[in-house]
Amino acid sequence: NAGVTQTPKFQVLKTGQSMTLQCAQDMNHEYMSWYRQDPGMGLRLIHYSVGAGITDQGEVPNGYNVSRSTTEDFPLRLLSAAPSQTSVYFCASSYSAGTGGSPLHFGNGTRLTVT
Amino acid sequence: SQELEQSPQSLIVQEGKNLTINCTSSKTLYGLYWYKQKYGEGLIFLMMLQKGGEEKSHEKITAKLDEKKQQSSLHITASQPSHAGIYLCGADGSGNTGKLIFGQGTTLQVKP
Numbered sequence: 001n002a003g004v005t006q007t008p009k010f011q012v013l014k015t016g017q018s019m020t021l022q023c024a025q026d027m028n029h030e031y032m033s034w035y036r037q038d039p040g041m042g043l044r045l046i047h048y049s050v051g052a053g054i055t056d057q058g059e060v061p062n063g064y065n066v067s068r069s070t071t072e073d074f075p076l077r078l079l080s081a082a083p084s085q086t087s088v089y090f091c092a093s094s095y096s097a098g099t100g101g102s103p104l105h106f107g108n109g110t111r112l113t114v115t
Numbered sequence: 116s117q118e119l120e121q122s123p124q125s126l127i128v129q130e131g132k133n134l135t136i137n138c139t140s141s142k143t144l145y146g147l148y149w150y151k152q153k154y155g156e157g158l159i160f161l162m163m164l165q166k167g168g169e170e171k172s173h174e175k176i177t178a179k180l181d182e183k184k185q186q187s188s189l190h191i192t193a194s195q196p197s198h199a200g201i202y203l204c205g206a207d208g209s210g211n212t213g214k215l216i217f218g219q220g221t222t223l224q225v226k227p
Contacts, residue, residue: 033215042203042219058214059116090157103148104215106157
């Protein structure tokens with residue numbers, strides 16, 4: 001059982017470049033989300049989805065796009081990378097949203113550097 | 116918007132000592148998650164607390180939820196080097212919105 005798989009593990013971009021961070025889960029989870037982790041700031045929610053075809057913004061959505069065409073996949077797109085987007089990105093999923101449901105399962109992260 | 120504040124931000128303890136990490140919410144807590152993260156890795160789920168007064172334990176780690184105080188605590192008994200890492204609390208302020216937020220984390224070092 002692979003769980004939550006993120007690719008790539010490491011990425012270096014130049015300012016202005018675009019890229020997509022991939023996230024896939026094989027647990028048939030309805031809820032998926034993206035976080036970024038920066039030193040001293042914990043995890044900040046970027047975007048989340050409560051099911052295929054449904055997405056919503058989190059705390060820090062600017063500069064990022066998402067889509068959820070299938071239950072399994074939830075890619076995160078950086079349209080024009082900026083140095084401020086240098087961070088570690090985590091994808092997470094759970095059976096359902098909210099504290100009435102199951103806990104989040106996290107991927108191992110993607111470490112992104114924008115120069 | 117809801118915020119979660121963890122204290123302390125970092126902690127260094129001698130092996131065998133007990134320690135407590137606190138997580139305080141700016142709004143009513145409908146439930147709370149505790150996670151642990153080792154450097155360079157993803158987050159590992161520890162415990163979920165859903166009701167005021169609830170207390171859960173796993174091995175030497177105990178977590179409690181005090182809804183009135185909008186606070187949760189994580190207590191480690193007889194700490195070991197394997198307990199070292201970053202501990203994060205997370206919550207959904209509205210109970211079922213999907214917007215799970217996290218505290219800034221507490222870094223724990225355990226000296227042998």
